[in-house]
Amino acid sequence: MSTPLDEELRVFEARRADLLGRARGQYALVKGDRVVDTFVSLEDALKHGYAEFGNQPFLVKQVIETDVPLEFASFNVAV
Numbered sequence: 240m241s242t243p244l245d246e247e248l249r250v251f252e253a254r255r256a257d258l259l260g261r262a263r264g265q266y267a268l269v270k271g272d273r274v275v276d277t278f279v280s281l282e283d284a285l286k287h288g289y290a291e292f293g294n295q296p297f298l299v300k301q302v303i304e305t306d307v308p309l310e311f312a313s314f315n316v317a318v
Contacts, residue, residue: 246271247298258302269298277302 247269251258254274258267262277266284269275270292278284284299 243296244298247296250274251298251300255302259304262302265302266299267302269300270295 250272251267251269251274254267258274258277265277265279266281267274267277268284268288270288275291275297276284276287278287281299281301288297288299
């Protein structure tokens, strides 16, 4: 099953080592098959993404060695 950001996730993973060397801890903005840029803050990366791509999907991901899984509880129950 594919998701709208599969390509961006693959590009991020392929470039992670390079990004760690030059932008560790920053936020990478990825659209399609390219890393658009890196930003010091999440807010700056998101602002740039929305300004450039509008309502199209894009990926903003922090440049860290390993991803930290996030778990969210949902109060919605499917019936």
